[in-house]
Amino acid sequence: MRHTIKVAAVMSAAALALAACGDSGGTSSGGGSTSSAGAKKTIKVGMAYDVGGRGDQSFNDSAAAGLDKAKSELGVEVKEAAAVNGENEAAREERLQQLVDAGYTHIVAVGFAYAKSVGKAAKDNPDAHFAIVDDASADSKGPNVDQITFAENEGSFIVGAAAALKSKAGNIGFVGGVNTPLIKKFEAGYVAGAKAVNKDIKIQIKYLTQPPDFSGFADPAKGKTAAEGMYQSGADVVYHAAGGSGGGVFTAAKAANAMAIGVDSDQALTAPADVKDVIITSMIKKVDVGVFDFIKSATEGKELSGNKVYDLKSGGVDYSTTGGKIDDIKAKLDDYKKQIIDGKITVPTTP
Amino acid sequence: MSAAGLEVGTQPVTTPRTGRQRFTPAQWAMVVAGAIAVVSLLRIVTGAEDIDSSGALSAAVGLAVPIALAGLGGLWSERAGVVNIGLEGMMILGTWFGAFFAIHAGAWMGIVGAIVGGVLGGLIHAVATVIFGVDHIVSGVALNIIGLGAAKYLAARFFSGLKGGGPTQSPPLPNLPTITIPGLSDALGTIEKKQWFFVSDVASVLRALCTDVSVLTILAVLLFIGTYWVLWRTAFGLRLRSCGESPVAAETLGVNVIRYKFLAVLISGGLAGLGGGYLSLVAANIYRDGQTGGRGFIGLAAMIFGNWRPGGLLAGSGLFGYTDALQLRGGGETVHAFLLLFAIILLAIGVWQIVKRHNPVQGGIAIVVGVLTGLWYALTETVPAELTGMTPYVTTLLVLAFASQRLRMPAADGQVYRKGEAS
Numbered sequence: 001m002r003h004t005i006k007v008a009a010v011m012s013a014a015a016l017a018l019a020a021c022g023d024s025g026g027t028s029s030g031g032g033s034t035s036s037a038g039a040k041k042t043i044k045v046g047m048a049y050d051v052g053g054r055g056d057q058s059f060n061d062s063a064a065a066g067l068d069k070a071k072s073e074l075g076v077e078v079k080e081a082a083a084v085n086g087e088n089e090a091a092r093e094e095r096l097q098q099l100v101d102a103g104y105t106h107i108v109a110v111g112f113a114y115a116k117s118v119g120k121a122a123k124d125n126p127d128a129h130f131a132i133v134d135d136a137s138a139d140s141k142g143p144n145v146d147q148i149t150f151a152e153n154e155g156s157f158i159v160g161a162a163a164a165l166k167s168k169a170g171n172i173g174f175v176g177g178v179n180t181p182l183i184k185k186f187e188a189g190y191v192a193g194a195k196a197v198n199k200d201i202k203i204q205i206k207y208l209t210q211p212p213d214f215s216g217f218a219d220p221a222k223g224k225t226a227a228e229g230m231y232q233s234g235a236d237v238v239y240h241a242a243g244g245s246g247g248g249v250f251t252a253a254k255a256a257n258a259m260a261i262g263v264d265s266d267q268a269l270t271a272p273a274d275v276k277d278v279i280i281t282s283m284i285k286k287v288d289v290g291v292f293d294f295i296k297s298a299t300e301g302k303e304l305s306g307n308k309v310y311d312l313k314s315g316g317v318d319y320s321t322t323g324g325k326i327d328d329i330k331a332k333l334d335d336y337k338k339q340i341i342d343g344k345i346t347v348p349t350t351p
Numbered sequence: 352m353s354a355a356g357l358e359v360g361t362q363p364v365t366t367p368r369t370g371r372q373r374f375t376p377a378q379w380a381m382v383v384a385g386a387i388a389v390v391s392l393l394r395i396v397t398g399a400e401d402i403d404s405s406g407a408l409s410a411a412v413g414l415a416v417p418i419a420l421a422g423l424g425g426l427w428s429e430r431a432g433v434v435n436i437g438l439e440g441m442m443i444l445g446t447w448f449g450a451f452f453a454i455h456a457g458a459w460m461g462i463v464g465a466i467v468g469g470v471l472g473g474l475i476h477a478v479a480t481v482i483f484g485v486d487h488i489v490s491g492v493a494l495n496i497i498g499l500g501a502a503k504y505l506a507a508r509f510f511s512g513l514k515g516g517g518p519t520q521s522p523p524l525p526n527l528p529t530i531t532i533p534g535l536s537d538a539l540g541t542i543e544k545k546q547w548f549f550v551s552d553v554a555s556v557l558r559a560l561c562t563d564v565s566v567l568t569i570l571a572v573l574l575f576i577g578t579y580w581v582l583w584r585t586a587f588g589l590r591l592r593s594c595g596e597s598p599v600a601a602e603t604l605g606v607n608v609i610r611y612k613f614l615a616v617l618i619s620g621g622l623a624g625l626g627g628g629y630l631s632l633v634a635a636n637i638y639r640d641g642q643t644g645g646r647g648f649i650g651l652a653a654m655i656f657g658n659w660r661p662g663g664l665l666a667g668s669g670l671f672g673y674t675d676a677l678q679l680r681g682g683g684e685t686v687h688a689f690l691l692l693f694a695i696i697l698l699a700i701g702v703w704q705i706v707k708r709h710n711p712v713q714g715g716i717a718i719v720v721g722v723l724t725g726l727w728y729a730l731t732e733t734v735p736a737e738l739t740g741m742t743p744y745v746t747t748l749l750v751l752a753f754a755s756q757r758l759r760m761p762a763a764d765g766q767v768y769r770k771g772e773a774s
Contacts, residue, residue: 051641055510055517082519084499084641179736206682210740215644218519221634222644222679225410229680232406244520244639251636272515272523 043106044077045070046099047291050093050111051214053082056244057270058263059287063110064135065265066291072297079104083113086214092117100125106298108133108291109225112182114215115139129303131294134182134288136307146304150289152182153189153347154340155283155317156239159261160193161336162281162319163237164201165329166259171202173230175249177217177242179207181350186241186263186283188351196336196345204350208245216245223248231256231342237280239263250275259325268322280325284318286310313341353502389695391552395476399688401681403552405543408559410680413634415672416571416744417643420626421650422657422664423578424469424619429659430582432616433480434765436491438623439647440498441472445627447502450521450638451509453631460527461632462567462625470617470626472498477616481609484767495647503640510638521638524631530569532561565626565633574622579661591615595761598768609770623647655753658758665669667751674743686742690728693746697721700753717753 008270047067054064070076079102081095092109096117099107105128109118113133122130122142131146140147148307163172174190176183187205194201206226208216216222223245227238238247246263253260254275262268262282271279290310297304309318319337321330339345374382390403401407421438428435445465452464472494479490503519510516515523539561550584582588591611593601597610626646631638653671657663677685698721704714734742 053517053519053640055519057515057520061517084503086641121637130749179740204682205736206679207736207740208679210737213644213740215641218639218641219635219644220639220642221413221630224635225414225676228406228410229401229676232404232680233401247520247523247637247639248635274523298768 029199038051042075042077043295044104045106045295046081046096046102047081047108048095048099048110048114049080049082050113051083051217051243054080056218057267058246058265059285060243061270062265062285062287063108063291064288064347066288066295069288069292070295074296076295076299079325083111085205089116091122092239094132096121097124100128103346105129106131106295108294108312110134110287112137112180115317117158118142118145128304129298131291131304133290136309139305141265143305144303145306146294148287148294149307149309150287150290150316151309151311152241152283152345153185153192153349154312155319156186156189156241157193157196157340157345157347158312158319158333158337159239159281159283160190160195161197162193162326162329163190163209163239163259163261164194164197165332166280166326167235167237169234169236170198170200171204171236173204173227173235173238174206175223175226175230175238175240175242175245176205176207177209177245178241179210180307183207183241184351185349186239188348190239191349193336193351202234204216204233204235206230208242217243220248220251221246224252227260228256229256230305237261239284240281241283246345247271247275250278253278266320266322268320279323282320282322284320286318289316312337313337379425387552387556388549390692391549393692393695394546394552395548395690397688399681400546400690401553401685401687402677402688405540405555405558405562407676407680408556409563411669411673412559412564412568413672414679415668415676416568417626417629417634417646418650418653419665419668420574420629420641421623422654422666422668423574423650424624424626425651425654425660426578426659426661426664427475427582427615427622428473428619429654429764430592430595430761431612432598432761432766432768433612433619434487434491435476435616435619435623436488436651437472437476437494437498438491438619438650438651439643439645440491440495441469441476441620441623442627442630442643442647443495443498443502444468444472444637445624446631446642447505447627448624449628450524450631451505453524454513454522458527458632460683461524461527462628463627465624465632466621467624469620469622469627471620471736472624473617473620476620477613481612482614484769485546486767487765492689506638507638519640521631522639524636526636527566527632529563529565530561531563536562540598546703566631567629567633571625571629574625575661575665582661592761594768595763598637598680598763598766599772602770602772608768612759612768623650626650627655653747653751653757656747659760663751667747669745670750671743674746678739678742683736683739686734687728687731688740689742689746690724690734693722693726693749696750697724697753700750704753713753720749747759 029331049060108131110133113134116139118132118140122145129144132140133148136147136149208222237259240246241263259280260278264285267282268279278324418576425435448468449461449465453461479485481488488598507518510521513522537553539558590606594608594611602608653667654664697717701714701717704710
């Protein structure tokens with residue numbers, strides 16, 4: 001029996017060690033000397049990613065781009081850590097606290113899942129500064145928290161209009177990763193935009209998983225199945241807000257010889273070469289701008305806090321034209337954009 | 352011949368089969384035809400065209416295969432008496448190794464890679480449980496954590512530098528060939544579009560079976576047939592199963608229990624790894640962190656509800672894949688139509704339980720649930736999005752729970768066996 005316990009202990013220890021290996025993103029120090037403007041304060045930035053982490057070619061990569069820019073232009077020292085699918089609240093708190101303990105003064109938490117843990121870590125560490133992307137709730141509110149949110153509904157409105165203008169069948173689709181209020185904001189804008197163009201348009205809507213199951217953001221097989229269903233029942237354009245599952249939507253679009261719309265980053269640039277030509281546009285959410293603003297302002301000695309909304313007006317959300325597939329309708333889209341900026345169109349935030 | 356290992360000069364005792372009658376092929380054909388007729392009727396009554404479209408059925412096969420392969424892995428291991436809760440971890444290893452081999456050596460080597468990855472997982476489980484006698488659950492849970500951590504580490508280490516790859520995903524993988532029977536597929540497609548009663552439904556089933564079928568799907572089917580044949584029709588299989596029923600008796604008869612168990616767990620890992628490989632190579636064409644999404648556990652559950660037999664396991668994973676495809680493709684409306692079918696199935700099971708099995712309690716519950724589901728169908732227009740995601744889980748659980756009788760796990764399943772216990 002003792003033998004059993006010993007082996008079990010060794011196994012568990014090995015398991016934990018390996019899991020830890022997988023978790024750490026790796027530290028990289030950004031050029032020690034700050035060449036530009038000597039007066040600037042050198043800060044240390046820790047970034048905690050959402051499920052998917054760096055390399056999802058979507059949401060997290062956009063945040064990573066902001067961090068990379070800060071590293072090369074501002075010379076800040078950075079450390080990254082990624083979340084694990086299905087982890088609990090304590091794991092997120094622990095991750096933020098570890099970054100603080102390791103001497104990182106500015107912590108960026110990517111994704112609304114961090115709301116509660118940022119709120120707690122901010123309270124526990126009043127000297128550190130936090131930024132959270134995609135959350136403006138009371139949970140994460142604090143004097144040392146910068147809440148970076150985006151008007152995804154406005155950007156989605158534009159791509160919804162693009163989908164309706166491009167659709168020949170009068171039938172379009174929306175694949176959401178996980179049924180959360182945030183993703184519903186995408187849906188609301190998309191539907192409103194499509195209906196503004198063609199009020200009789202048929203819109204198929206599907207969420208891959210229900211919270212607390214967040215695997216819908218990382219399951220390309222499910223994304224493919226859902227999009228296949230939409231194309232086979234007559235849709236010719238599908239917009240996805242499903243993070244890493246979006247790759248499956250593009251594969252399905254390619255197989256059906258139809259169109260797809262990307263999200264968060266300009267996916268016609270980042271997606272694999274064989275599916276690039278199905279992506280007519282992407283709803284760009286400039287998480288990188290938000291992250292960079294937070295770090296830049298901190299190096300200038302001004303700590304951001306409170307909620308800042310990045311919308312169409314401020315250029316925080318936009319649509320992409322890479323590939324030239326929507327050049328013919330660009331004038332119409334820009335007209336909608338202008339109307340939203342001028343306040344003539346109010347885009348709903350809930351479907 | 353089949354019982355060669357245990358016949359010791361006596362007349363084999365033929366136990367009368369109680370309650371369980373074997374279906375002849377003709378009867379099976381009737382059952383399948385009946386099922387298609389019911390679904391066809393349902394399609395016409397509810398107007399949910401997607402309920403048995405060839406697209407939905409192909410998607411169902413795609414979603415069922417990884418679960419079925421994981422379950423088949425579990426079957427091998429548990430038939431030899433080793434509980435394998437580490438299937439999920441072995442699948443994760445399969446997804447990564449499959450992707451890695453496919454990138455560097457081509458799609459076919461990806462299959463080999465997936466099996467190798469799973470076998471590595473199986474090796475850890477086998478060494479821990481069979482050689483060292485670690486509790487099977489402890490080792491299995493540890494393996495799930497190891498699989499997850501190892502794949503994350505390896506992906507970050509080997510996929511980061513590649514074009515289109517990153518720490519959490521691989522570059523797109525080369526495609527495995529798919530098989531389509533050229534003329535037949537289109538002809539059946541034409542019939543399917545006519546939406547005739549029964550004929551179109553048969554056409555859509557056949558079309559799903561002869562259009563874009565991945566070679567890995569065919570391999571999976573062969574593995575199921577092979578497993579059944581090896582485990583139930585050969586002396587090797589009998590010895591292996593005897594290790595799961597009564598290792599002491601097996602050892603007294605000269606079976607090398609440790610070796611059989613070890614081998615079974617390795618095969619188990621290979622099959623689960625192949626299930627993971629299916630996900631990365633065929634279903635998604637990419638390795639993604641966390642893409643298994645608990646399918647290993649679902650496979651394990653399907654195997655248990657399938658009464659530790661390949662047929663039951665296949666039915667369970669098929670049902671799960673089908674309902675999952677329906678809810679992913681059609682959403683609320685298709686699931687709503689499915690409620691009616693579900694109600695009918697439950698009523699049928701209930702009546703069968705009472706009339707044939709004289710099991711009024713179970714039958715009564717099935718009928719009550721069936722009637723409630725029918726009411727739900729009648730009183731609503733669609734199923735809310737919050738509930739559609741649950742469809743595969745609820746359906747599989749209820750149908751299998753009501754239909755499967757007297758689940759009997761291998762008698763020595765999960766017990767640690769040490770060599771020489773027999774003496």
